[in-house]
Amino acid sequence: MFDLSVLASRLIVSCQAYPGEPLRDPRTMAQMAQAAVIGGAAAVRIQGISDLEQTRAAVDVPMIGLWKDGKDGVFITPTLEHALACVAAGSDVVAIDGTRRPRPDGRSLAETISALHEQTGALVMADCGSALDAKAAAEAGADLIGTTLAGYTGERPKTDGPDLDLIAEIAALDLGRPLIAEGRIHSPAQARACLDAGAFAVVVGTAITHPTTITGWFADALA
Numbered sequence: 001m002f003d004l005s006v007l008a009s010r011l012i013v014s015c016q017a018y019p020g021e022p023l024r025d026p027r028t029m030a031q032m033a034q035a036a037v038i039g040g041a042a043a044v045r046i047q048g049i050s051d052l053e054q055t056r057a058a059v060d061v062p063m064i065g066l067w068k069d070g071k072d073g074v075f076i077t078p079t080l081e082h083a084l085a086c087v088a089a090g091s092d093v094v095a096i097d098g099t100r101r102p103r104p105d106g107r108s109l110a111e112t113i114s115a116l117h118e119q120t121g122a123l124v125m126a127d128c129g130s131a132l133d134a135k136a137a138a139e140a141g142a143d144l145i146g147t148t149l150a151g152y153t154g155e156r157p158k159t160d161g162p163d164l165d166l167i168a169e170i171a172a173l174d175l176g177r178p179l180i181a182e183g184r185i186h187s188p189a190q191a192r193a194c195l196d197a198g199a200f201a202v203v204v205g206t207a208i209t210h211p212t213t214i215t216g217w218f219a220d221a222l223a
């Protein structure tokens with residue numbers, strides 16, 4: 001297990017291409033991860049078993065793995081089996097849905113985390129959508145708390161940039177686990193603001209690794 005202090009105040013880059021997109025290829029995502037590490041990423045966040053395997057072979061930094069299955073409800077590493085597969089593919093940390101919603105395999109979040117801790121050496125990042133999720137996830141034994149699902153579960157508005165109010169609210173709860181800011185962080189200034197609001201580290205995806213969206217921002221500005 002790696003020492004979490006290597007992530008303190010650092011950038012984690014999420015490298016994901018979505019179904020049907022031109023860059024949806026494990027080799028491409030592994031190359032994206034390499035490029036991010038050269039640029040200063042302290043860790044990477046990678047989706048899907050093939051992407052995890054190829055990225056593990058390509059970079060030495062800690063890898064947060066997830067497996068998205070579906071696109072509604074609980075879809076980020078929804079079951080223990082998905083999570084175990086992410087660990088088998090080389091994840092140091094497995095990111096799982098950390099909300100209070102029922103999980104498709106009927107296991108509670110606490111049962112899922114306990115099983116992962118018993119069966120693997122991986123840490124567990126709970127992808128949360130609210131402060132109540134974060135509190136429950138900490139009680140369930142999560143090693144890291146993420147704001148990944150803020151604005152996507154109906155409990156929080158979908159802010160234009162990062163949900164800084166939520167970051168500050170969770171930080172004030174003093175849950176005793178690193179708080180990872182994630183979701184709609186679109187500029188270096190916003191990343192810095194997340195740390196200032198109390199985050200331990202920051203995950204940026206789209207603004208670094210999703211050229212179609214970035215192109216759209218520029219194209220819209222010219223329209």
Ligand SMILES: CC(=O)N[C@H](C=O)[C@@H](O)[C@H](O)[C@H](O)COP(=O)(O)O
Pocket residue numbers: 014016066148149152182183184185203204205206207
């Ligand atoms: C809600 C959801 O499915 N989030 C996913 C989680 O892995 C990814 O699609 C995001 O790109 C990632 O969270 C990083 O966020 P952003 O791309 O906004 O920097």
